[in-house]
Amino acid sequence: MRSTFPPYASSDAVWGITKEAPTAMAPPIRSSISKLPDEGNPSRRTASTPLFAPALAAAMVSDRRQLHIFFFPFMAAGHTLPVVDMAKLFARRGVRATILTTPADALSVAASLNRASEAGHPVETLLVEIPPAEAGVPEKLADTKSAGAQMDFLMSTARLRDPFERLLREHRPDAVVSDMFFPWSGEVAEELGVPRLIFHGTSFFSLSLSDALFHHPPPESSAGEEGGLYAVPGLPHRIEVDRSQIPDFRQQKPEFAEVFVKMKQAEKICFGVVVNSFYELEPEYADHYRNAMGMKAWHVGPVSLCNDDDGDRSARGAGAGAGVVDPDNCLSWLASKEPSSVVYVCFGSVCRFTAAQLREIALGLEASGHPFIWVVRDPAGKGDPSSEQWLPEGFEERTAGTGMVIRGWAPQILLLNHEAVGGFVTHCGWNSCLEGVTAGLPMVAWPMFADQFYNERLLVQVLGVGVSMGGEKRYTLREDERPLVGAEEVARAVKVLMGGGGEEMRRRARELREAARAAMREGGSSYGDMGRLIEELLGRQTTPVHAGD
Template sequence: MSSGSAAAVAGADSAPHFVLVPMMAAGHAGPMLDMARTLSRRGALVTFVTTPLNLPRLGRAPSDDALPIRFLPLRFPCAEAGLPEDCESLDALPGLGLLSNFNDACAMLRGPLVTRLRDDREGGDTPPASCVVSDACHPWMGWVARELGVPRFSFDGFCAFSSFCMRQMNLHRIFDGVDDDRRSVRVPGFPIDVQISRARSPGNFTGPGMKEFGEEIMAESARADGLVVNSFAELEPMFLDAYEAAIGKKIWTVGPLFLTPTTMPPPPAMTEDANAVRCASWLESKKPRSMVFVSFGSLVRSSLPQLVEIGHGIEATKRPFIWVVKPGNPAEFEQWLSEDGFESRVGEMGLVIRDWAPQKAILSHPATGAFVTHCGWNSVLECVAAGLPMVTWPHFAEQFMNEKLVVDVLQVGVPVGVKDAAQWGVETEGVAATRQDVERAVAEVMDCGEEASARRARAAELGRKAREAVAHGGSSYRNVALLIQHVKH
């Protein structure tokens, strides 16, 4: 357990013990750590499984030490799986070709995890596990749950809309016999008419063994005792109901997890490093809802030609901006910045931030007016909670489906117009969207006209509903209690 929580454990024999196992990647571990805080604040004991290198990256807060959360770092078998040393996180992989090795290394944790949980139980250090909650990308956790004789709940890092859509696509094998990657195919058994092409589908995790791995995920998800989703009921009620009916299992929506007031430390003051200080100072000088935030998450690596188009596109909008850049070739990008004179030309109108920026704090700042996003679910949910409209620029995985939810269903986004998915782990080649595309989409979402005003109003209303969902008595607040009671009884 965290220091300071042993006494709480000793006096909480009746509390259910949740074992949480995230995918070893920042975008997956963060929401599950928020879930650990949520559960522990509501009376559950939590064991949070990680690895030695991932443990210090979790972003643990000082208040975590007072919670009944035990952080359990297991040695990650890099060498045994054929991975480079210290390659303990998905975003540390040097290339897509090692993804299968990484999945194999994760699966090798199953034996050590069961042994450690049993030893700790027999030694009196912790009570026996009541259930396991694991990332859907850890199908091996089904074996762990069966060995321990406890329920397994699949934690879905996607929204219900995209998860259900992917289930139907796989179940009906919608691309069998389709030889045109850009031909749109209708997804059967879905509550609304959704069509998607192979080029925009989540099937870009290719390589040896990946098809079989995907089938294993589907099979174990079907065997799970229920799903836990980082979403909220008011965001996608139609799709949650249809998904539950299709799988015949309970889905607990417990999000937005990062927003839960009982789990979070005070809002970030953006003073953690030089980038945060720069952003905080700069934002204070801008008018309310005047600034555009551009960021594509931790995994996207853009080519120089594409970065040039983004830069010139946001410059042409003549609006203040923060642009978080993760170039495929940093030296090449810096050379372009120097030769083009971009930063000196935009001056105080814009900030170019390398690698990292305090995203949640930027989105929640009054100066921020819109978010140009890759449509990763964490980013979408953070923007929804902030009550802001989006410019959508999906890259891979389920991001094109998230775009459909944002643009077509929620009607709070404007697409930049990307046609094909990029390949995860590979620097994007060429130009997927031009400077004109960027300028048009940003202008449309920031416009003062009737349509843009209605879009902003819808976004603000969703932000209000997100905050209400996690507040006392809200839908997500109630679902956390129901999940704990379900496991307890």
């Protein structure tokens, strides 16, 4: 039997999604969005009403002992940044929020937390360090240089168990929100009588598909057969995935596969799950996850909307990587472009490409004829991202007036929300997907691993706000194993995204943007779910029995 595990189960671009019943699929999201009240068609850049009412929210807990929650993210930008945003949102609701993080990862969130403190909603920080057991293991995922090193880093985080237990005993919080990659944190929390909430960092859609594949993996392929569609059972829609896109963990180290088994086991003892999503985005899968799967879950997103001015957006993630760009230079460049004319291209903090693939991306962007901002990491982790060896000869000179290449980190949500940006080429990491949605942008989906293939289907086929990158796409953590996507495919996708044919996607994207903001305002679905979680945790406030005391 083929072994599949939730965080890395993925799908092919040729998925088929239809209703189990022989009736045509009428996406529930479209009908619910279309009924949103008209708010005067506000600009994408300015909410029509305040997203949060922190003073009123804080009063919810004023008559009881202040609720204290630990937030313990995995040391990768795609996990740390949304958890920090979540902690800031809880702090605005009167909760005492404490982030547990390593010294290296703390640098990437310091500016954001400083601004929260200055605004009167401080988030505390407690530092933990991975005990040095193996030489060469970095302190955060972004510093790894290969797929093997990423797996070694994941395994190394188990050594945080003892420091985590000491902090839990010392500070005795009312609850802990910890990353899915820390299944041992659930064992410690249960032993000490502290409710543990899991943060997966993905959508209800992805969680539902991943769980279905975990319990109903496809049978092993015949000799010489790699692909073939597999209809995943037990979901709201008929969903077919290509077998070649589902990772086979029999090829991984046994101890690595064991981590994912432990993650599933940890779900059985957790208090519940917090999801960075909003109900209106994926209602059928939110209901499926809670009802059919029997999981307690609260949707509290999009959490990035807590960064509600340009200062917050610039500070978010500053210091997360080398080569930090000056946000003002980016804004000045964008100010010279026509509204919705620029395509923003970024593939997250972990995805890397070979030099050959980067050259194809460069040629494709140039051939598209559209202005672009392209955020680039060094090719395949080989060294200095400022090296130009991977760029086509004369590329930057030819695109000097129409293109900006950013090497390293960029203030993504600041740039996505600029009026000159009209589209987003993304690896389909869930944070990027949500940030594109909240900016009201259509997207080109180019998934590579993890939950990214699931997110592609959600964007393209269910929500109707994306177009798939052409060419063969295969699940792999190794950039040298990915089929080369040619410049012509890159240019084609960008032209579809930014051209006249993308008007329906842009309309849908604008609708989802308003739905996301409505969810986060007082009275919205995510605002309400966070309040219900706070009330439930407050209701548990008794003198806890801590094992071993």
